[in-house]
Amino acid sequence: MRIRPLAVDALIAVALTTVAVLLGQESVKQGWPELDATGYVLVALVNLPVVVRSKAPLTVLLVVHAVCVVYITAGYWPVVNTFGPMLAVYTVASLRPLRVSLPCAGLMCAVWIYAGLVSENSVMASVIGQAAGFSLVLLRFGYVARQTAELARQLKREQDERARREVAEERGRIARELHDVVAHHMSVISVQAGLATFVFGSDPATARAALGTIAGTSGEALEELRRMLRVLRAEGGEHDGEAPAAPMPGLARLDEMVERVRAGGVTVELRVTGTPRPLAPGVELCAYRVVQEALTNVLKHAHGAAAAVELAYRSGHIEVSVTDDGKGVIPARVRTGSGHGLLGMRERAKLYGGTISIGPLSEGGFAVRLTLPTSARAAARGDDASE
Incomplete structure (x- = not known):
């Protein structure tokens, strides 16, 4: 059973929110205020919007980072809401060109540095390094994912086009075979039928000979058509127990x-x-x-x-x-x-x-x-x- 992308994103959003809530329970041990009702609401608002990240990546990124700034300004532990913004940046990088995703990565980097500035006992060199490093890594991973998806789409287009060409070529081949088989034999039959009609009363022997030619020609035409149909069935993967097709005429x-x-x-x-x-x-x-x-x-x-x-x-x-x-x-x-x-x-x-x-x-x-x-x-x- 194929899982829909929206269902996958919903599971991811729930997982990120769960992780953030579990981290929030460690806030006091890390020297930060305990999460209250407002804190849990902000945590949910940072992580749950990723459920629609594929449909509105830029909107989700802006909302997530805006709420994240509010969360940090309120004095809560910044690490709790790390993963939602990171996923939002990766999503934009995987769906949008570099001229769009690069400023988005810069926004995450700026929010990360802001969290370091408002936190006590932060080593800014480490904060800046982490902010730049994670932003670049997410940007790179998203870019590779976008290129891979584009190559897959291009390959699909080429396969579809090749399939269309093969179908057209096969139709042309079948049309040529039908034309060659039917036109030749029907021309002979038409001429002989006209001759038999013309001499039917005056020259019975010639009429009988013409009818014999018609019978032989029509039988050969039917056999060639049957042979061609057997070949087409075999090419289509059908196996109906028929005898192998007769050799092609040479x-x-x-x-x-x-x-x-x-x-x-x-x-x-x-x-x-x-x-x-x-x-x-x-x-x-x-x-x-x-x-x-x-x-x-x-x-x-x-x-x-x-x-x-x-x-x-x-x-x-x-x-x-x-x-x-x-x-x-x-x-x-x-x-x-x-x-x-x-x-x-x-x-x-x-x-x-x-x-x-x-x-x-x-x-x-x-x-x-x-x-x-x-x-x-x-x-x-x-x-x-x-x-």
Whole structure:
């Protein structure tokens, strides 16, 4: 159970008052007048106000020291009311800047010296030394406490900001995945559904083939969505006994993607050069999604065009390009690279330290070219990002 600060301050105020009352009972032995009713009231007025020290530190300090001066002037033993003023000075130093707390420490020092002046048999050198020493120590402790609290608040702000950034990045990642999965498969399904409707009566065989493509594509889309949801549940710490998520799609599945786009009526040629080799899962997913988005744009906006997908394995990187022959009408947002999918391509390339160029070709057509590093360091970064 968390104790409220006000309750803590109330306990401190009661403790200080109790200590002061017990010390007051020793006044006669120390050669000072015995505390009477007025003395006990003054003791209470010096110590009890610290209950609200956190809410009104300056007011409490001024009240405590003012009553303390009255108590000393009345001829009572000054030591009885030592702790209340000291706590008030520490509180101001821990909550207010040095330009405010320094004069407050000076006030305590002055009251302490005043008590020495009105007391008999006081050694003023010792009184002044104690007054200055205790004031400086309280000032220092309060300053350190204030700096520590400020650092804690700053750390909390930074943690909150980092958490907000991580949430935004995760939302962006989920949005990219959803866009890549849904947009590609729904584009294929839409084209095939239109084809099946058009030839349903005249060419049943073609209609059945289109329906078969729709069934296969929708099944694959559902499986990818389930896989993504399993990954998100695992990242969120949920364990529902499901089987481990299927591997993320990679370059080995480019053939399947190309066949799916061909079934949508786009002529696609896939060329692979270099020696294929295992890559970091994140790098493979990045390349796969870029090809998927580029072919989806061809399927949606340049139906009937011919496209070429080239994958080249180099010594320290891979190169991926998707080009079309210029048929179809490419929307302005795609030509300028401002569509959501194209923005997602750029973000993926940047995440894995790659470069990407998106735009029309001088001889006609449209091209997307991606270069991704595959060094050990980049591969480790890709693994981390794909988890």
